[in-house]
Amino acid sequence: MLTNQKSKKLPLYIQIGELLHREIAAGHWQPGERLPVESELAASLSVAVGTLRKALAKLEGDGLLERRQGSGTYVKRAPTGTAIYQFFHLELLGGGGVPRADTLAVSMVQSAEVAQQLEMDYLEAKLWSIRRRRYLNNLPVAVEEIWIDHRHSDSLSADDLHESLYMHYREVFDFWIGRVEDRIDCAIAPDWVTEQLGLPAGTILARVERKGWSNSNQVEEFSRTWFDPHKCRYFARWS
Amino acid sequence: MLTNQKSKKLPLYIQIGELLHREIAAGHWQPGERLPVESELAASLSVAVGTLRKALAKLEGDGLLERRQGSGTYVKRAPTGTAIYQFFHLELLGGGGVPRADTLAVSMVQSAEVAQQLEMDYLEAKLWSIRRRRYLNNLPVAVEEIWIDHRHSDSLSADDLHESLYMHYREVFDFWIGRVEDRIDCAIAPDWVTEQLGLPAGTILARVERKGWSNSNQVEEFSRTWFDPHKCRYFARWS
């Protein structure tokens, strides 16, 4: 017998939230633009202000909107300039350092483990692998491998890539990373990593695994960064 | 005791949330137990139901409570949520884990290096050193040493300390930690650390160095946490 999925009505605030999400994704409100004030928007959508607020709060939590008391509700802007490094959290041991990266290799790979991290439908899906070396004040401090869905681009070569991968995403792939999760530990680094850093094979290095979500809340990248703890460290601020 | 600045009034729903958090942490409601119904709880706290609901929703988001429509609000048995302890950022490799800590030793020490981190006037100043072992789901995963200004307390013993050190600060020392900075790398752990974790001397472990600022923006604590990367890892979310 065919499945008889009961079409359940979603709560109004969810429907409103998805509607607004679609509007923003379609570009009806540009990044950085201010949305109509709550009372107007609620009236135009024929819902109570409280219901609209609940929808907006959810979108803010997803990183799609920014709400500022006394000012307004804004579509989150794509990061520009130095803000492109807002998610870069390595620093020299003495603090700071100017980040730079160069691309070592770009290749098409297949990895069920990574596909799962990217929440892809097919674990056999093809992925772009990008291997890069990272510098702080021109001192090589880390090596990383980044995986993205191959469907973002038919062909990809080291020459194509911007130095800032996040800038590349935004300008070429038409999305940007709005949220990431990092997990840090240490382990024996693969040989190709230690080679690039001029360290003996089998060296234990610190490792950062990252999952990155786009502005439309899709998992878009997974990466693994190995850094030399004698040269740099990961930093975090919480409040 | 050191003086601290007058605190700004927090929103009622935050106050209520923290109150309930403390009640649960203190075990006044056992894991799995159902809380009083919203209307009663709100009445007993002299707040509107909506305000209480906002507090409960936040605690649910933090993984401390579970709310079931038609049934009730329950204290979560094994919270996997990440924000049970706002500034505790270790998790098991599979994710989550209930944090616990016990105190190994409390002593008065002197360390110019740490005094500098604490931005103290006299580098020869005396400090309290608190050494603790940390657990996730009762599995020992990390060992840490925390230093604070000795002037916070004339005498300090392991028995005096709350299990949550931050709660101890707030209730006994009359300040609270509102912001921290973590720096993560890996290094050879001291012998007293590897001993406590049952690892061979000279093992390389992941290390978190933390500086904590109080509500009045003074550096109040410095700590060094060593964790076993085979058992847990540090996590961070950015947006």
Next chain:
DNA sequence: AGGAATTTGTGCGTATGTATC
């Protein structure tokens, strides 16, 4: 099985506080 009571979820409206412009 079924219906009533209980409990949380949703939605609405309003008044007041607070940050920003």
Next chain:
DNA sequence: AGATACATACGCACAAATTCC
């Protein structure tokens, strides 16, 4: 200082899920 816009807090009515008889 005043206007604007979001944040907080209150209260009420009804819907949906669960529990109990």
